Amino acid sequence: MSDTIQPVSENRLLAALSARERERLAPHLEPVTLSLSEVLFRPDERLRHVHFPISAIVSLLTSLEDGTGMEVGLVGREGMIGISAFLGGNETKVATVQATGECLRLEAGKLREEFARGGALQTALLRYTHALMMQVSQAVICNARHPVEGRMARWLCMYHDRLGRDEFELTHEFMANMLGVRRASVSEVAEKLQAMGFISYQRGRITMLNRKGLQEFTCECYQSVEQKYDDFLP
């Protein structure tokens, strides 16, 4: 029942392309299926491909020197993974697939070439870069200020928005990273949200029971970023 196929809409950045750009890029866009926990890149790896998710969701993790990570961004069909392809420099984050799904992949060099032409793709990518900046900014604020339950509610709403279905699995590791807590604390926080009747949680399987309630329970960061996120996007 959780596997009901959603109508797969297009990636939002690719949808912003002009007819001409679309024509030029189409032969190079390769559909791939991303599987859960697949790592798209690690810090300092040479970026070979960029990914435009359609139904897949990818999380961006920043790590400390001891190897522990924390979620700083979530990318679905509104965005792309591999901004260093046009910004320059190396990726410094780990990009891990959090929801299996479809994606269009493009060689990083091709993207750079098209970006340099300065058309609609460049405009869309620059606006997306800024939108991502705003998302990460909010994580800075949220991590400094908000209790872990509100933060979990926020990430679950963001995840739910991108996934478009009520039942999903999240690994313990992902949730620990998402909140910056030890794995052992994850169940504790999830059980609190369950006790309030917002979700049901069983061994990593989450069912959204009361999205409205969960959203109201999120810290204000959900409202300030996600509801405005749409305006920031191309």
Added chain:
Amino acid sequence: MTNMFESNSGFTKNENRLRYGGANTDGGARPVAVAASGMSRANRPAKPVPFNGLLTNKLLTALPGEDFARLLPHLEPVSLTCGEALYGFGESMLDVYFPESAVLSNLHVLADGSTTEAAMIGKEGMTGLSAIFDSPAPSHWTQVLIAGTALRASTRVIKEEFARGGAMQRLLLGYASACIEHLAQRAICNGRHTVEERLCSWLLMIHDRVGDDQLSLTHEQIARHLGSRRAGITEATITLREREIIDSSRGRIRIADRPQLELAACECYRTLSRQNLMPAQS
């Protein structure tokens, strides 16, 4: 249109740094630049700026000569006072600022009216990326944390330079990437490190940008930027003072032992200095 740079063509590029050649700086007399009235924009008249003749903004000094020469007539030195907001909230940004000695903060205001800093901008960077990228105005205030000088340019001029696809574009894209790294590190830092560690990293970041051991900062201000309670900041300050790492008196903090301050900071300071093209001092 003219400004001080044009009227005093005494700048020479020297070791990747621009030096003001015509100034008589002995005896403390510093050249004062007054921006031409034709340059002032909107409701913000330019203020006279004591300018020490050094161009230290890393984005500007990284521009090749030809690109810099094109930009020069459009750069207007301004002095920024502590607490000043550079843009109206949610207003489009008509100007961008390249800090010299000033340090700026992107402050988010929460529903209860309290604030927390998302990013710090000093001579390694600039304001107004969102306007250059044609994005809606960001949801934060850009406020002056440490008073000082900056160079101001109209957003339109920088956008035109960006659209050329040359050095300015490469630099600003690289800067955008550094900004995201800066934010990501501060996000994990806020999630994982103690107030004291974060305070140390934050002071080091300011110290690098200002280059002065005396920082004018109140506990109240620090709390507003780090997003912690004032009592927590006072406590952390007392500990650092007892360890003779800093001195603090009413509204001032002096960095007394920089190497020890670095040891007391979390790893985020080192990571941030690497990312932000802002080498640590020691």
